[in-house]
Amino acid sequence: MTPFVYEPAVYDGTNASLTSAVSSDGWPEIGKRYRIPPRCGVAVRLHEGQFLSVENTHGTQVCDFWAYLAADMGQFLSMSHCRTRLQSVSPKIGDVLVTNLRQPLLEIINDTSPGVHDTVMSCCDWPRYQLLGCTDYHDNCADNLRMALAAIGLSAPLVPDPFNLWMNIPITQDGATSFQSTVSSAGDRFDMRALADCIAVMSACPQDKNPINGEDAMPSELHFSVGT
Numbered sequence: 383m384t385p386f387v388y389e390p391a392v393y394d395g396t397n398a399s400l401t402s403a404v405s406s407d408g409w410p411e412i413g414k415r416y417r418i419p420p421r422c423g424v425a426v427r428l429h430e431g432q433f434l435s436v437e438n439t440h441g442t443q444v445c446d447f448w449a450y451l452a453a454d455m456g457q458f459l460s461m462s463h464c465r466t467r468l469q470s471v472s473p474k475i476g477d478v479l480v481t482n483l484r485q486p487l488l489e490i491i492n493d494t495s496p497g498v499h500d501t502v503m504s505c506c507d508w509p510r511y512q513l514l515g516c517t518d519y520h521d522n523c524a525d526n527l528r529m530a531l532a533a534i535g536l537s538a539p540l541v542p543d544p545f546n547l548w549m550n551i552p553i554t555q556d557g558a559t560s561f562q563s564t565v566s567s568a569g570d571r572f573d574m575r576a577l578a579d580c581i582a583v584m585s586a587c588p589q590d591k592n593p594i595n596g597e598d599a600m601p602s603e604l605h606f607s608v609g610t
Contacts, residue, residue: 423526
């Protein structure tokens with residue numbers, strides 16, 4: 383029997399993430415509003431000092447978010463290291479988000495939503511949907527990350543745990559969690575300033591097996607822009 387070998391950059395299926403890049407190399411037009419199609423992902427390059435604004439267009443959509451250091455993609459936005467630095471599971475305006483080597487990577491500068499985001503849950507992937515009963519391929523955030531990077535000529539060195547914007551995962555006193563609908567509104571924005579040159583990746587989460595993307599469990603589009 384041939385042993386399974388995990389290859390982080392290999393995706394299990396395809397979708398419009400492969401054709402939704404902002405450009406062939408990931409550099410955006412400053413101030414242009416870009417669309418992330420429902421169930422898909424988009425990657426964008428940021429210079430140090432630039433601002434990324436992510437828009438919850440319809441108010442119900444979760445955005446799985448990742449960032450890699452441009453000079454070394456072995457350094458990436460790390461939720462466990464962020465939780466340690468912040469002594470919190472809930473980043474807020476003014477907080478600095480760090481890499482797995484504790485290097486400052488992004489600063490949260492604005493959040494028009496109630497501030498409910500998740501740093502605990504892993505991203506969905508094809509094995510997750512198989513466990514949920516899917517027999518045919520299901521779009522997923524792990525593959526969206528891989529394809530979004532491939533679309534700008536990069537390979538995912540690994541799939542880190544994401545920063546789940548607008549994802550509502552209450553944690554009870556006894557440590558239990560649950561999947562709840564977003565509490566954000568249409569047009570809510572989450573803005574970050576790049577503290578180093580980096581590659582940001584955003585996925586309009588395809589989850590339709592629980593209510594995180596609204597009670598009707600219907601994934602929708604997101605939008606974003608880059609400013610100086």
